[in-house]
Amino acid sequence: MQLSRITGFLSAAALTLTVTLGVATNAQAAPASSGPAYVAMGDSYSSGVGAGSYDSDSGGCKRSTQAYPALWAADHAPSDFAFVACSGARTGDVLDQQMGALNSDTGLVSLSIGGNDAGFSSVMQSCVLGSDSSCLDRINQAGTFVRDQLPGRLDSVYSAISDKAPNARVVVLGYPRLYKLGGTCIGLSDTKRRALNAAADLMDSVIAKRAADHGFGYGDVAAAFAGHELCSGSPWLHSVSWPVDESYHPTADGQSQGYLPVFTSAAG
Numbered sequence: 436m437q438l439s440r441i442t443g444f445l446s447a448a449a450l451t452l453t454v455t456l457g458v459a460t461n462a463q464a465a466p467a468s469s470g471p472a473y474v475a476m477g478d479s480y481s482s483g484v485g486a487g488s489y490d491s492d493s494g495g496c497k498r499s500t501q502a503y504p505a506l507w508a509a510d511h512a513p514s515d516f517a518f519v520a521c522s523g524a525r526t527g528d529v530l531d532q533q534m535g536a537l538n539s540d541t542g543l544v545s546l547s548i549g550g551n552d553a554g555f556s557s558v559m560q561s562c563v564l565g566s567d568s569s570c571l572d573r574i575n576q577a578g579t580f581v582r583d584q585l586p587g588r589l590d591s592v593y594s595a596i597s598d599k600a601p602n603a604r605v606v607v608l609g610y611p612r613l614y615k616l617g618g619t620c621i622g623l624s625d626t627k628r629r630a631l632n633a634a635a636d637l638m639d640s641v642i643a644k645r646a647a648d649h650g651f652g653y654g655d656v657a658a659a660f661a662g663h664e665l666c667s668g669s670p671w672l673h674s675v676s677w678p679v680d681e682s683y684h685p686t687a688d689g690q691s692q693g694y695l696p697v698f699t700s701a702a703g
Contacts, residue, residue: 444678467619469514471542471635474600475504476533480547480610485673486675491591496521501687503694504545504601507702513543522680524550544600545698549585549591549642553577556558558634559683563675567626574630581638586645593649606701607638607646607653608694613672613683620666654697663693
């Protein structure tokens, strides 16, 4: 073979190899398929209070990188992720401060809300510091609110989400029971624990019913937390703790092993 022909052959082979490698490189560099644009709304159980690793930019909202919305987003690569859940949020706060994250391109929404409307912190304060009777009285007051007023407030939030994000799959998350029953539990009688668990069940039943009536998915975390309540051997919830706002909130394990699997399953 003449030198010119050998040179031409090698040049063509090199070009072919370069093109082939370039295609392979581009294929490897292509990003993985993205999940739906995701908006995480709601209160401290969704922002991740109690899980630590808070985003300093979130300020008092205390959004955690260990919260179930952030963990889900890290696993599923949504095309967009807006994390707007905020500690202390009530239904009115969701309407006034969090709806701006939604639009017609939103494909997935998560939400936990209602506990602060019902006076969760006040109930816990009464039950931890007061007598059995004062605890039960405060729980009964909260129960009346949950039955009579909370449904309408939830309807307002759920309707606004549907209006702002008509194409989204919406998953509403409930709240866990706080206490394991039976045996001894420092600071709280079994009477108080039973009443607080019953209050959580009432709250969840109202939330689940309103979510279903709006065509939303519902994530029941009570079963996921079974065996990991306070006064169990391996709780996924903080008892009275410091900072005090982390008291009675899920730990990082509660978010990753309790809330995340429930949300992932409900999100489809």
